[in-house]
Each structure stands twice: as structure tokens, then as C-alpha cells.
Amino acid sequence: MSTDENLASEHQESEARPAEARVEAFIGVREARRSEVAEDYVELIAELIHEQGEARPVDIAARMGVTAPTVAKTLGRLARDGLITRAKYRSVFLTEEGRALAKECRERHEIVLRFLLRLGLDPETAERDAEGIEHHVSQRTLALFSDFADRN
Amino acid sequence: MSTDENLASEHQESEARPAEARVEAFIGVREARRSEVAEDYVELIAELIHEQGEARPVDIAARMGVTAPTVAKTLGRLARDGLITRAKYRSVFLTEEGRALAKECRERHEIVLRFLLRLGLDPETAERDAEGIEHHVSQRTLALFSDFADRN
DNA sequence: AATGATTATTAGCCGAAGCTAACTTTTTAC
């Protein structure tokens, strides 16, 4: 069998040269995926502290829809990564870094959500889609979303 | 410490009642995540077959930006799940089901990409963001994206 | 047809994120 380039020139269909760009995209998406869970937790912890004065594992578990041991393990990773602090059998606190990340995530979430609503989506679907999309929008896209949502 | 409801009523800020909706969103996102890799592979396999006449693991690896053993393992899962067929040391074929999924993914990808471009994003960023976003848009959102992209 | 290069597979490692079961600690209620 011939090489990639040979075959490409044999067939050379539409394609500007998306192949290499695509690789970068895949790699970027995999990177984004690695931080998704941490971002969701940190954002939720900030919310809980704001709403209820503290972030307890049991509430995190309920809101995330996972079991308590899963939360415990994830909190261990967040602590290791310097995003939270905690003492045994006590609730969780955000570090400076954690707070900064939470703020960033909250803002991003808000923008995506407002954008989807502005586009005409119903609130439930908008919430669900925003949760998935927010981790995959670049700064540029976010800026465009923001402009669109704000325009009347 | 008091219960969730007690604390909520003590603080009861903005909030219509997004807490339960949020849980559903998180669960939905986790479900979507489980099929992301499979969808990317199937879509790419279809592309390779179209462009080059066959889908070889080495080309899949190059396009995905992963190593050959990673591809091998993933192809094993795809075969187990009935999306592809393959013979040892040969290239990969899509099953009926795999072809259907690939078509669906390609269409979704196209719509998201066209939407982002229509919004004014540069092609590289659009490609990268589309790759991440496409797995997290509901049918409703997709319909809105499509309408928006088509409007002049 | 033999050999060297390319490609594919296998084995075995790792970390993330989920789970259940069992146990400890803390909180609540009496």
C-alpha cells in the first residue's frame, strides 16, 4: 500500500488541508476533557458556599448525581491539585486558585447559557447543553457568544 | 447542622429551582462523554474510507493524534459494540450501525461548524471548537444552529 | 524469494471516574 500523501494525491477530493488542523482539534479536545470534572466540581463548590454557606460532600454528591465515595475521591484530586482545602469529616473550601477557576467557569457558563437562551432554546435544554458546551468554547467563541447574547 | 431544605430556606437567593435540573444536566453530560470517543472514531473511519478507499489503523492514529496501540484497543471496543468489523492485520469497515452513526455525526459536525463560521469565527478555531461542541448539542440546539447558519 | 521497512498486535503499565460494601465519625434527637 502506498503512503498517505500518495493516496491523497490519487484521490485529492475537496479538502483544503483540514487533516492536520483536525489532529490539533482532537488533541485540544482531549486536553479540555481532562479538566472538565475539576471545573464542574469547583464551580459547584463555589455555588454551594454562596447558597448555603458551606460545601458538604453530601450536597456535592446530590447535585452532581454521583455517590459519596466518588465525590471523596475527586475531592482528593482537587486538593492534590491545589484547588481546594479540607479537613477530615469537614466541609470543603476553595483555595485562591480554586476561587479564580470557579469564577472563570461561572462566567463562561453564564455566557453560554445566555447565548443559548437568546438563540431561542427552552431553559431546560439550554441548561443541559450549556453544561456540556461550556468546557469546549474558546475565548474567541465566548466573545462572539457574549456579543450575540447582548445584542438587541 | 441543618438539612438542605432548611439551609436553602434560610438563604433562598435568586434560584427558581435549578438544582434538580442541574443534576439532570450533569448526568446527561456524563452519558454524552461515554460515546464521544466512539463517535470521533466512527466519523473519522468514514472519512478515511471516503478519502482513501480504506481506513487503516496507522492513519486513524495519525489523524487522532494517538499511538497505534491506543487505536487498536479502541477499535476492539468499537467492534465489541457492533460499530465496525475487522480482520487481523487488515483495515477497518463500518457496520450498518456504524455507518448510520458516522452519517449522523458528520451532519452534526457540519452544522456546528457552519454555525460557528457564520457567527464570525476563524476557520481554525471553528474547527477546534466544533470538535468539542458537537457531542454536546441537543437536537433542538442543532436545529437552531442550522437555522442560524442558513439565514442570510 | 529474501530482507528491511512499515504496520498491526499484544502485554502490561497508569490515572481518571464511576460503583458497592464496610467502617468511622459526627450530628441529631430523645
Added chain:
DNA sequence: GTAAAAAGTTAGCTTCGGCTAATAATCATT
């Protein structure tokens, strides 16, 4: 202040999706 309930932790299992190193098969070139 003690007993029951709730919350938190630990241990141990699973799957997924990466990786490297080593091996096996195929292909291409002479």
C-alpha cells in the same frame, strides 16, 4: 448523655483511554 441517623471515609472492583516496549505480520524492493 446516649442511641440512632446521617455524613464521611476507606478498600476494592470496573471500564475507559492513554502510554511504552516487545513481538508478529504484511508489504515493498531488489
